[in-house]
Amino acid sequence: MRMILDRKQGPEYKKIENIHLQKAEEKKLKNNIPLYVVNAGDQDLIRIEFIFSAGAWNQHFPLVAFAANEMLEEGTKKHTASEIAEIIDFYGAFFETEASQDYAYVRLYTLNKHLKATLPIVEDIIKNAVFPENEFITFIQNRKQNLLVNEQKVDHVARKKFMELLFGEKYPYGHYVTAADYDHLKRDYLIAFHKQFYTSDNCKIIVAGKVNQQSLDAIDNYFGGTDWKSDNKIANQNYSVKSNNNDNKHLVIKKDAVQSAIRVGKILFNKTHPDYLPMLVLNTILGGYFGSRLMANIREDKGYTYGINSSIVSLKNAGYFVIGSEVGVDVCSKAIDEIFLEIKRLREGIIPDSELQLVKNYMLGTFLRGIDGPFALADKFRSIMEYGLSYDYYNNFINTVKNISSNELRELANKYFQQDSMIELVVGNKK
8 A cells, every 4th residue: 555645744753862873993003103993884995094283283384284285196206196196096096185274184095905006005195205396386376376266256265364363364273375375385395394294103094994904904014114203203383362353343345246255253162172062052053054043034034145154163272153154245234233133142032942952853863974884983083083082072962962951052152152252254345
């Protein structure tokens, strides 16, 4: 008998009671590099992720960390860039790099059976990158041109300028990259940075997927030696945050802009702070998902934008809160007024139980989706490992989401969401 669906009636939902999170197993290579293993999944595929404390926080000149990471695969002592690409492609593997404010990442995705063919290439890239002169010049030209194009986009300018306003231009998180930074970048800076930071004593490795002992032995064979140990101890960088809060309202004029980019926010804290998890709940209600208050008001009701969101961003040495959107120039001031109106409502009102329960279900469901598969499990582990946190962080997250009350959220809003503590930035024009 065919079941007839009543499409006017939404499906039932059940409360999420217990969440099981498979933990990473810690091992050591012969040279004491920490190796974290997430052995999960049915496919004969693994991802090996090398993590270096080699982000923008560690650089002494602008762009060095990003450029060094981006150019790793542009040539080594043994292979050209095209040879590297051909070998990786031949074995159906995938190689990628990424540089953040705090860390640099090198990742290899490959079948276990091809690991002994692809891992030597990754070893060569990490240990023997030479940053060829011609490729370096091309990199500078292309990236500088991309920057000049992006400088015409209000969203790009707003993102960069907001970080500068938050932290100050001398702070690593706040430096606004300019075309002059590319002009002053030297190949020697990249070589020196690579030699200092892409070393065994500045590395952690996470391997995830269908991991077998042969794969672990191969990793130890290629990366467990002392041949890439640093001669110099990396000194801790100390910077003082100098937030530009004397004037909280900022306007960057783009005369021909049809839309204006809005950023509203403030310096906050990272995920090691006791209020971080409760603030995630408050942020989700305000602008952290499609059904948020900012979306309901400024997109659905007023029609000022296609999208608006808010985020609590955690960095290793700081954190911040930001609301971002792009709106028509003619409604920019009205949109900002509505943003602060929604923030005021959180400070003064009580969140209805139905809304709070919806957000709790959403956050727990999103968490469940975020631990589906070995690579997702590895990402979850990395996001606590980088802060020196344990898996208790996720237990605390689940308990916080389940048990936080409307009164507690209102107290948080009054503690952190005072309007005069927020920086307001508009890039484009404002009427």
